[in-house]
Amino acid sequence: MLFCQITDTHLKAERKPAYGIVDTATMLERCVESVMQLKQKPDVVLLTGDLVDYGRDDEYALLTTLLKPLTMPMYLIPGNHDEREALRRAFPEHTYLRQCAPFVQYAIDDYPVRVVALDTLIPGQGGGRLCDERLQWLDNTLAQKPETPTLVVMHHPPFRTGLGHMDRLGLEGADELEAVIFRHPQVERLACGHLHRSILVRFGGSIASTCPSPAHQIALDLSADGPDNYVLEPPGYQLHLWDGQRLVTHTAVIGNFPGPYPFRIGGKLID
Ligand SMILES: [Fe+2]
Ligand SMILES: [Fe+2]
Structure with missing residues (x-):
């Protein structure tokens, strides 16, 4: 089966650009178009947080409109820019x-792969917490199905990335999470958002990864005091x-x- 992960769409009401520059609404439209043009359609779309910029109802209304062309089941989690109740209000049919x-x-x-979603929010703050x-x-949830391959999804990644200013918005409880993951080797992956880049690391005997944004990316600066x-x-x-497998x-x-472009014409490698 094929999962598609889309993360950090950061929509603003009335399609206003994020930070005065990033046309996040148009960029999400391009992303959705790209997904629907894939030769192999994903079975499921996972949206891993920071779906809107301020957790407002009018922002979520735009999100529901822009996601409409996606015909496959979607599962959402909130990021530090989201608001739990506004998210639930916007997607009342998403009873999960x-x-x-x-x-x-x-x-x-x-x-065939179990999806287990974690909430890392501290309302009103940029950093995350797993209490x-x-x-x-x-x-307890992982203990219920020890034989089923499992994909854990969460917004804040549970590891330091080297991107100084993002690491300052860390995740409380990351060490405790790693101890839990070590106990459940069926966890194939922890797929995270928040970093607006593709990063991966060994974590708890599994792999934790982050995903690029369909909008802006975090600048690649690995200095501890990076801007x-x-x-x-x-x-x-x-x-x-x-x-x-x-x-x-x-x-x-x-x-x-x-x-x-083809590598070969008539079976012969193009020189
Ligand atoms: Fe984000
Ligand atoms: Fe975030």
Whole structure:
């Protein structure tokens, strides 16, 4: 099966540009178009937070409109820019959003790979937290299906990235999370958002990864005191392919590029 991960869409009401520059609404439209033009349609779309910029109802109204062309089931989690109740109001048919209230945590058991979503929010703050209650829920939930390959999704990545200003918005409870993940080797991946770049690291005997944004990317500056900057590099999303044995991740770049060109003509390599 094929998962598509889209993250950090940062929509603003009335299609206003984020930070006065980034046309996040048009960029999400391009992303959705790109996903729907894939030769292999994803079975599921996972949206991993910072879906809007201020957690406002009018921003979520725009989000629901822009996501309409996606015909496959979608699962959402909030990021530090989201607001749990506004998210639930905007997607009333997404009943899983209430599975573990007040948190937006849930398990989806409808696919060969189980999806377990974690809520890392601290309302009103940029950094994240996994408190004892959320971690205990995760431990219990993972213990229910030890044989089923599992994809954990969450907004804040549980590791230091080297991007100084993003690491300052860390995740409380990351060490405790790693201890939980070590106990459940069926976790194939922890797929995160928040970093607006593709990053991966070994974590708890599994792999934790982050995904590019369909809008702006965090500037690649690995200094500890790096500035709080973004860049308009080619945007993207990720495809996580479950081949029955492993979860294989591809980063898709959004845009129109020359090609494809053949390597060979009539079986002969072009010189
Ligand atoms: Fe973000
Ligand atoms: Fe974020």
